[in-house]
Amino acid sequence: MRKSLPTKRATLEDVAQAAGVGPMTVSRTINGHPYVAEDTAKRVRAAIRQLNYRPNHAARMLTGQQSRSIGLIVPDLADTFFSIISHAVQETARESGYLVWLAASSYDPSIEAAQVEQMTHHPVDGILLVPVDSRHKYLKEIASRIIPVVTIDRPIELVTTDSVQVENRAGARMAVEHLIQHGCRRITCVVTNNHLRTIRDRIAGYEECLRHARLSHSKILQLSSLMEAKDTLLKLFESRNRPDALFTANNASTIWVIETLRELNIEVGKEVKLVGFDDVSFYTLITPPITAVRQPAAELGRVAAQLLLQRIKVDSFSSTIRTVLPVSLVIRESCGCKREL
Amino acid sequence: MRKSLPTKRATLEDVAQAAGVGPMTVSRTINGHPYVAEDTAKRVRAAIRQLNYRPNHAARMLTGQQSRSIGLIVPDLADTFFSIISHAVQETARESGYLVWLAASSYDPSIEAAQVEQMTHHPVDGILLVPVDSRHKYLKEIASRIIPVVTIDRPIELVTTDSVQVENRAGARMAVEHLIQHGCRRITCVVTNNHLRTIRDRIAGYEECLRHARLSHSKILQLSSLMEAKDTLLKLFESRNRPDALFTANNASTIWVIETLRELNIEVGKEVKLVGFDDVSFYTLITPPITAVRQPAAELGRVAAQLLLQRIKVDSFSSTIRTVLPVSLVIRESCGCKREL
DNA sequence: CTGAAAGCGCTTACAG
DNA sequence: CTGAAAGCGCTTACAG
Numbered sequence: 001m002r003k004s005l006p007t008k009r010a011t012l013e014d015v016a017q018a019a020g021v022g023p024m025t026v027s028r029t030i031n032g033h034p035y036v037a038e039d040t041a042k043r044v045r046a047a048i049r050q051l052n053y054r055p056n057h058a059a060r061m062l063t064g065q066q067s068r069s070i071g072l073i074v075p076d077l078a079d080t081f082f083s084i085i086s087h088a089v090q091e092t093a094r095e096s097g098y099l100v101w102l103a104a105s106s107y108d109p110s111i112e113a114a115q116v117e118q119m120t121h122h123p124v125d126g127i128l129l130v131p132v133d134s135r136h137k138y139l140k141e142i143a144s145r146i147i148p149v150v151t152i153d154r155p156i157e158l159v160t161t162d163s164v165q166v167e168n169r170a171g172a173r174m175a176v177e178h179l180i181q182h183g184c185r186r187i188t189c190v191v192t193n194n195h196l197r198t199i200r201d202r203i204a205g206y207e208e209c210l211r212h213a214r215l216s217h218s219k220i221l222q223l224s225s226l227m228e229a230k231d232t233l234l235k236l237f238e239s240r241n242r243p244d245a246l247f248t249a250n251n252a253s254t255i256w257v258i259e260t261l262r263e264l265n266i267e268v269g270k271e272v273k274l275v276g277f278d279d280v281s282f283y284t285l286i287t288p289p290i291t292a293v294r295q296p297a298a299e300l301g302r303v304a305a306q307l308l309l310q311r312i313k314v315d316s317f318s319s320t321i322r323t324v325l326p327v328s329l330v331i332r333e334s335c336g337c338k339r340e341l
Numbered sequence: 342m343r344k345s346l347p348t349k350r351a352t353l354e355d356v357a358q359a360a361g362v363g364p365m366t367v368s369r370t371i372n373g374h375p376y377v378a379e380d381t382a383k384r385v386r387a388a389i390r391q392l393n394y395r396p397n398h399a400a401r402m403l404t405g406q407q408s409r410s411i412g413l414i415v416p417d418l419a420d421t422f423f424s425i426i427s428h429a430v431q432e433t434a435r436e437s438g439y440l441v442w443l444a445a446s447s448y449d450p451s452i453e454a455a456q457v458e459q460m461t462h463h464p465v466d467g468i469l470l471v472p473v474d475s476r477h478k479y480l481k482e483i484a485s486r487i488i489p490v491v492t493i494d495r496p497i498e499l500v501t502t503d504s505v506q507v508e509n510r511a512g513a514r515m516a517v518e519h520l521i522q523h524g525c526r527r528i529t530c531v532v533t534n535n536h537l538r539t540i541r542d543r544i545a546g547y548e549e550c551l552r553h554a555r556l557s558h559s560k561i562l563q564l565s566s567l568m569e570a571k572d573t574l575l576k577l578f579e580s581r582n583r584p585d586a587l588f589t590a591n592n593a594s595t596i597w598v599i600e601t602l603r604e605l606n607i608e609v610g611k612e613v614k615l616v617g618f619d620d621v622s623f624y625t626l627i628t629p630p631i632t633a634v635r636q637p638a639a640e641l642g643r644v645a646a647q648l649l650l651q652r653i654k655v656d657s658f659s660s661t662i663r664t665v666l667p668v669s670l671v672i673r674e675s676c677g678c679k680r681e682l
Numbered sequence: 683c684t685g686a687a688a689g690c691g692c693t694t695a696c697a698g
Numbered sequence: 699c700t701g702a703a704a705g706c707g708c709t710t711a712c713a714g
Contacts, residue, residue: 009462011707022685027709035683054462059707061399062690069442077431078639083424090418090445094452099459102413102443104431111435118440121350121395146350258626280623285599287628298419352691363701368693376699400691403706 010051018047030055061123069099070308071119071127073112074152077104080280081251081297082130085152088301089128096309098125105132113138120147126308128152134197148311152304154197155322162311164304164323168198168277171293171327172205175275176247178291178329180213182336184245184273188219188236190229190257191249202249202277217241229256230263237266245273251280258286274334289332289339296325351392360388371396402464410440411649412460412468414453415493418445421621422592422638423471426493429642430469437650439466446473454479461488467649469493475538489652493645495538496663503652505645505664509539509618512634512668513546516616517588519632519670521550523677525586525614527558529577531570531598532590535563543590543618560584570597571604578607586614592621599627615675630673630680637666 012030016023021040028036029044036044047053061067072089074082086102093100101124105112109132116138119127126148131139134154142149143159155163179187189206191199203220210218221236223229236243248254254276261268268274269288276283276292283290303323331337353371357364362381369377370385377385388394402408413430415423427443434441442465446453450473457479460468467489472480475495483490484500496504520528530547532540544561551559562577564570577584589595595617602609609615610629617624617633624631644664672678 012709013707023708024685025683028684031709037683040683054458056403056707057463058399058402059690060709062397062403062692062707063709064690065709072443077418077428078421078425080419080421080424083421083427084419086424086443087418087445090443091447094444099463100443101410102427102431102441103435104428106432115435117395122398122440255623255626282596282621282623282626285596285623285627354691364692365701366699369700372693378699381699397691400706401693403691403708404693405706406693 009056010053011056012053014051015044015047015053018051019043066125066312067099067123068097069101069122069124070305070312071101071103071115071122071124072129073103073105073115073119073127074130075105075107075132077102081278081295084297085130085301085304088298089305092302092305093309098309107132109133109136109138112136116142123147125312126150128304128308130154131156133195148308150304150308150311152300157197160320160322162307162321164300164307164325165198166295166300166325167327168201169205169208171277171295171329172202172247172249173209174327174329175277175293176206176209177213178331178335179245179247179273179275180209180215182245182273185215186217186219186241186243187215187245187247188217188221188243189247189249190221190223190253192223192253192256193250194220194222199249206247206249217243219243223253223256226256226259229253230260233257233260234264237264237272243272245275248274248276251276251278254278254290254292258290269334269336273336275329276334279330283330283332286334288334291332291335291337292330294328294330296327299325350397351394352397353394355392356385356388356394359392360384407466407653408464409438410442410463410465411646411653412442412444412456412463412465413470414444414446414456414460414468415471416446416448416473418443422619422636425638426471426642426645429639430646433643433646434650439650448473450474450477450479453477457483464488466653467491469645469649471495472497474536489649491645491649491652493641498538501661501663503648503662505641505648505666506539507636507641507666508668509542510546510549512618512636512670513543513588513590514550515668515670516618516632516634517547517550518554519672519676520586520588520614520616521554521556523586523614526556527560527582527584528556528586528588529558529560529562529584530588530590531562531564531594533564533594533597534591535561540590547588547590558582558584564594564597567597567600570594571601574598574601575605578605578613584613586616589615589617592617592619595619595631595633599631610675610677614677616670617675620671624671624673627675629675632673632676632678633671635669635671637668640666 012023012026016026026044029041090100103115112132128150130152131154135157139156140158143161150162152164193199248257279292279294353364353367357367367385370382431441444456453473469491471493472495476498480497481499484502491503534540548559589598620633620635
C-alpha cells in the first residue's frame with residue numbers, strides 16, 4: 001500500500017488528498033462541472049499538475065461514460081485510396097478529441113467480422129467501416145448493434161445503415177461520354193473486383209452511356225491479375241474487335257492496362273484512348289498523363305467521421321443518412337486531349 | 342435493476358447465474374485457467390454463447406490487466422511509406438491479438454507529444470513512433486515512461502530507445518556509386534527535410550562516395566516546395582555547373598525533380614541521370630522508369646511491431662535494441678541503364 | 683458549493 | 699476444483 005511509489009500513476013484519490021478535498025470535488029473540477037469554488041478548483045489543479053495526474057480511462061469507461069474513441073476498419077491500409085480516407089478520419093476525430101482504433105481486414109470478411117466484434121466490445125462509441133463484401137451475412141447484425149456504424153465507399157446491401165459514398169454511376173458516365181466526344185465508338189470497359197457494388201455501379205454507368213449514344217459495342221473485361229490482363233488485352237487488341245478506347249473502372253485495372261499496353265507497344269492516347277475511374281496523384285507523371293475520374297477520398301473520410309460523431313453525440317435514432325459525394329473528371333492526355341502549354 | 346434488458350450487455354455475473362456457478366468459475370473458464378472441471382466449463386461456455394457474453398475490456402483494465410493494445414503514431418497516414426508501415430504494424434499486431442490505436446501527428450511535434458501522452462494514459466501497452474523531430478525535447482521523457490517505446494525509421498537522438506531503421510548511408514552510397522559507374526562526374530544531391538537524421542545520413546553517404554571517387558563537385562540542393570524546385574533546377578541547369586546526374590534523397594524530391602525536368606524538357610536518363618532514395622510502386626510507370634533505393638517499408642513495420650510486442654510480453658528491461666534493415670538498389674532506366682527486352 | 687456511499691464488471695488473493 | 703470478499707479508479711445519485 002505504498003501510496004507514492006513513483007512508478008504508480010496518481011489516482012483521483014491522491015489528488016483529493018493532496019488538495020485537501022473530497023474525491024468528488026476533484027472529479028467535478030476535471031470535468032468542468034459548475035459549482036466548484038474557484039479557490040478550490042485552483043488548489044485541485046495545482047495538485048493535478050504536481051502529481052502529473054491523468055484520469056484513468058478504464059475506470060471512466062466502467063462507470064458508463066463514452067470512450068471517446070471510434071473504430072475504423074478498411075480492407076488495406078497500404079492502398080492509397082484507403083490511406084487517404086484513414087488520414088482524414090484520424091484528423092477529423094482528433095479535432096473532436098476522439099481517438100481512432102484502426103484495423104485492416106486484409107480483404108477477409110471473417111477478419112473484418114472479428115474486428116467489428118472486438119471493437120464493439122472494446123468498447124468504442126462508433127465504427128467506420130469499408131466492408132470487404134457488402135453482402136456478407138454477418139453485416140445483418142450490425143444494424144441491430146447498440147453502437148452506430150457508418151460505412152464508407154460501400155453501403156451495406158442487406159440492411160440500411162448510414163453511409164457515405166461517391167457518385168459511381170455518374171462518374172462512369174462522365175468518363176465514357178468524354179471518350180465518345182473524342183469520337184470513340186468501340187469502348188471496352190476493364191474492371192477488377194466486379195463483385196463490389198461500386199464497380200457494378202460504374203459498369204452500369206458505362207452501359208447506360210453506350211445505350212444513350214446508341215453504341216452497341218458494349219464489352220466488359222473482368223481481370224483478376226496483371227498476368228491475366230496481359231493475356232486478355234493481347235487477344236483483344238489482335239482481334240477484329242480491337243477497341244478504340246478503354247474505360248478502366250478502378251485504379252488497379254488502370255495500372256495493369258497501362259503496363260500491358262506499354263509492353264504491347266500500343267500508344268495510349270493515340271492508338272487507344274484511356275480514361276480511368278479513381279485518380280491517383282502520380283497519374284500526372286505517367287506518359288501520357290492519365291485522364292481519370294477523381295473521387296474526393298479525403299472528403300469521404302471527413303464526412304463519414306463527422307456523421308459518425310454526430311450520431312454518437314446527438315441523435316442516434318433519427319433516420320438513416322446516405323450521403324453521396326460528387327466526383328469530377330480530371331482531363332489530362334490519355335483520353336486524347338492535348339496539353340495546353 | 343432489470344437484469345435482462347436486451348439492450349444491456351451481459352455481464353460475468355449474468356453468465357454465472359445462468360450457468361449456476363460463481364463468478365470466479367466463469368472468469369477462470371474465460372481465461373483458460375486450469376482447475377475448472379470440464380463439466381462446469383461446458384455449462385459456462387454454453388451460458389456465454391447463449392447470452393452472447395463478452396468480457397468488458399474496461400473492467401479488465403481496471404484490475405491491472407494489460408490492454409492488449411499498442412499505439413502507432415506516424416506523421417502522415419496518406420504518405421505511402423507510412424501507410425505501408427502502418428499496414429504491416431496492424432497485421433502483425435492482429436496476429437498476436439493486439440489492437441492498434443492509430444494517430445497521425447500531421448508533422449506537428451506538439452500534436453505528437455499530446456498523442457504520446459494520451460496513449461500513455463489510455464493506457465496502451467506500448468507505443469510505436471515515427472517521430473517528426475527526433476531531437477524534440479519532449480522525447481527526453483519518453484525513455485523514462487513505464488511503457489515501452491520503439492521508434493520506426495528515425496531513432497530518437499537525445500535518449501536511447503529501441504528502434505528499427507534502414508541503412509540510409511549505405512543506401513545513398515549504392516545510389517551514387519551506380520551513377521559514378523555510369524561515368525557521371527557532376528552529381529548533385531537534391532533533398533527536402535534535411536533536418537531529419539535519415540536525410541542527413543543519406544547526404545553523408547553521398548559525400549562519402551564522392552570523396553572516395555575523388556570527385557569534388559559535391560553540391561547539395563535543399564528544396565521545400567515544387568515551386569522552389571522549378572526555380573532552383575532551372576538556374577542549375579542553365580549554369581556552367583550543369584550536373585550530369587542527380588541523386589534525389591527522398592521520395593518527394595524525386596517527384597519534384599521529375600516534374601520539373603519534364604517541364605524543362607530535359608530528358609531523364611540521357612541528358613541527366615537520376616537515382617532516387619525510396620522506391621515507390623509507380624516508378625515503373627514513369628518514362629523512363631526510375632532507378633531507386635528500395636526501403637523495406639513493410640518489414641520496418643513488422644519488425645518494429647514484433648520488437649514492441651516482445652518487450653511487452655517478455656522482457657522490458659534488457660538493453661536497448663537498435664535494428665538496422667538493409668536496402669537495395671532497384672535498377673531501372675533513369676540511371677542510364679537500358680531495359681532488357 | 684462539497685462530500686460519503688454505492689456500484690460499474692472484472693480479477694487477485696484468500697479460503698475452503 | 700470452487701466461491702465470498704475486497705478492490706481497481708472513477709462517477710452517479712443522494713444528502714447536506
